[in-house]
Amino acid sequence: MSVASQDTAIRTGRAVRVLIYLVLVLFSLFYLLPLYVMVVNSVKPLDEITGGGMMNLPQVFTIEPWLKAWSSAQIGVEPTGLSPYFWNSIKMVVPAVAISTVLGALNGYVLTKWRFKYDTILFGLMLFACFIPFQIVLIPMARMLGLMGLAGTTSGLVLVHVVYGIGFTTLYFRNYYAVFPTELIRAAQIDGAGFFQIFWRILLPSSGPIAVVSVIWQFTNIWNDFLFGASFAGADSQPMTVALNNLVQASHGVKEYNVHFAGAILAALPTLLVYIVAGRYFVRGLMAGSVKG
Template identity: 85%
Template sequence: MAVSSTDTAIRTGRVTRTLIYLVLVLFALFYLLPLYVMMVNSLKPLPEITGGGMMSLPQIWTIEPWLKAWSTAQIGVEPTGLRPYFWNSISMVVPAVAISTILGALNGYVLTKWRFRFDTILFGLMLFACFIPFQIVLIPMAAVLGFLGLAGSTAGLVLVHVVYGLGFSTLYFRNYYAVFPTELVRAAQIDGASFFQIFWRILLPSSGPIAVVCVIWQFTNIWNDFLFGASFASGEGAPMTVALNNLVQSSTGVKEYNVHFAGAILAALPTLLVYIVAGRYFVRGLMAGSVKG
């Protein structure tokens, strides 16, 4: 019965289906247009762009703008290219993502398996971190960083992003662990596992999908952040996004659009990569957290 019904669906739907796919392909092309513009213009010499050939393919193909954006472009005072700032961003994102994810998982574990008085209220308060606009906390945060002696450092930025990311990572893990069978925790308690042993040996190994969701979310947000980077890191300590801005906004000399395009793609590459590598778990992980409950 199932076979025959799919048969009919295909036969009657052929025309409609073709139309649907046609429309979808058109939309896809339209959405890909900016990427196309960025790619082709990053691969042609500057005169071809200033000559008005924004949409056309390069007449002379060159990777010179990429090399320049990466290692020799003038950013701020030094002609260092984006490279050092790229590493700034990496050394900020990796610890920030790791710490906020681990802490979020711990929070979720405590909030679901070691319930205490007012835990739901505490969780509700933590959720404020998801909704408070960034701008509100700029000045208090600057004061805190100054007080801790972390102003202008990468460690300071890591702290800011961990604090801000905790709301979301806690939300993810709490909802995931809420449907995680409590009997497993009890069995482990009887087996003699300690608080952290239960966490490391039982809960974390079963948290793959939600960890992927959390990592993608945090990575994208922290990597793309501009406001905190611009506010709390200065000069050589700035992350990629701020450096890209400095590159593009520089008021001296000729505007090298091809270099700007190459730099912009470089800045977007890591998040793109994370999506491609882990993206298929993203939807799956979100489902696992929500549907089961």
């Protein structure tokens, strides 16, 4: 991967280059279109949308839809807006990301630096668990959460997300630690350093890039999850995605498209911010980990 950022040796003529730029710009319009639609329509009055002006800039600018989506729109039966659900998501995401990342780091450390018989098979089992269709665990999970007294709670959702997130976090840390020089670990062992000391003093200080990858990945996946939220959340632990879907699908009353768009942006903002602020560390960290696992 040392050549990872080299330029291609391919040379292209002027006409071809113009064409390439044209195609690239056209596609960027395609990718930006839904974002444009959401943003412009979230700040205009409803009649401007229903009157055929979805693609137009707002004639009357209003933040009313945003306020309504946040604090007074009808979600299910309560006119609470999306704000309580936003906090539900935060309360679920923060512990779930933290726990799964810590466990992933420890697992990656053990699986690369304290290898034992059959460790590859164990890792394979963990990895496969990342890709299962979650439909296969929905029924027993509902039973298990009930038995544990966690049905319909945020803690239950945290548990679910930790369990099904460990595979990915372990994968990231394992690939990253695999290229960390094992001689350093052996030298520290000879000097009498123990298991946790080595992890704490030697591996952890250089784990920044992969921790960023793990945190971004987990944050995005858990924030955006709908299936587990819809299946296991109770009335007061529903995450943002479930609430947004309830808002948009509500069959009664006037469809307030502008409020729907504002709500959709609210649901997208945290992950979009993370992507814009830290996206480049994500790619860089992934590159560092994928040198050779």
